[in-house]
Amino acid sequence: MPTCPRWTVRRLVGHLGRVQSWVRSALADPSGTGVERGRPPEDWETLLAWFDEQCTEMTAAMADPDAPAWLPFDRYPKVAASWARRQAHEAAIHRLDAEHALAAEPSMVYDAELASDGVDELINWMVPSRADWSKSTASGTIALYATDTQRAWRVELTRGAPPRVEPTEGTGDLTITGTADALYRRVWSRPSNATVTGDTGLLEPIASP
Template sequence: MGFEQWMAAITTHGAMIAATSTADLGVPVPSCPEWTAADLICHVGAVHRWATARIVGDDSVRSYADFPAPPADELTDWYRAGLRGLVEALGTRDPDTAAPTFVGERTVGWWARRQAHELTVHRWDLESAIRPGTQQVVDAEFSADGIEEWLDVFAPRFLSRSGGVPQHLHRATLHLHTHDEPVGEWLVELSADGLTWSREHMKADVALRGSAFDLLLTLWHRRPLSAVDTVGDAGVAAELLDLIHVT
């Protein structure tokens, strides 16, 4: 999985979001409580602009909150403009070029990966709201990359924000296992120092098994734990996911 695949995902999923009908903008988004389709599109469009600012070195932008929502009748055009700007910024730079991020200095390629998975999840949110039951499934390889991005970026970040790993979860382990091809397996270990993970098969306190996409959606709280097979202490998985809750 690399830069070309991330760029393809940004283009594909971004186009799906941009095609949202004005008539659907007021539809509630069940997987993002208190959001409508318009709120979701505003969020993603603002995140695109924020990412673009980081990529091009525009230090005047502090966060995605710097981009207010446009009027409803201008929303999809505003979103398309933000998507075009992001694709241009990413496509005209070497993926290995250094770029600031919300987790320190990384690369342009890091932003491509982040925006690809941002769009994957929020495109699913939007389809679930507007056309429930018809959501596109993302392939196993791309979903596995999303799982690893969640483990790399969001799990440690939000564990730290929530005060770290609770003492009773020190030494707790979680095994993630996909059953589609290519098979992916990850061992997650918790300690006083936070969360570490490795690609390996090993018995853990709890194992979550399912398709790579179902596991990805479960980690992002888009589907309940019951959407995947759970073997062992489900309470460990539930508590860990409660500590890492991102919209």
């Protein structure tokens, strides 16, 4: 089982607010030339108010899903809807971190469709978008299967090339099965009860950022 990052609630609030300020800038400047991150305040009460402002303004800026936006990920459509999806999972995963900061075993369980989309976003969109796969030595297949949504992903890793992903059920050199919630946590490197069998070294090439 992976170890949960040692986040504190204060650090999480500052991190999320900073990311959301960055997204606000990316939505306001689709060219990407002037996109910047804000600086979280030190004072706790001021930080909370600043976080609320970033979240509220970012959400309002996403009102038109087709509005042009800058994104640093090559595979994503350059529109506000892509940021909405990315930020849904950014918030969801860090919500887990906050839960773990307060309790060893969080009681929350994510909606199966949201969790499946979070697996898909990482495997199909974020991982292949990494800047340089030419030096990768990873080789093998990874099979993922969500038992409740019955969604499957087969990841083929070839030396020096981005992974190829297909919606195919089966087994691989590494096989990960469980509920969508369990897979979501596992591929995003958070504590999970997903069943993992085979070559666990193949987890590293698909690890979350």
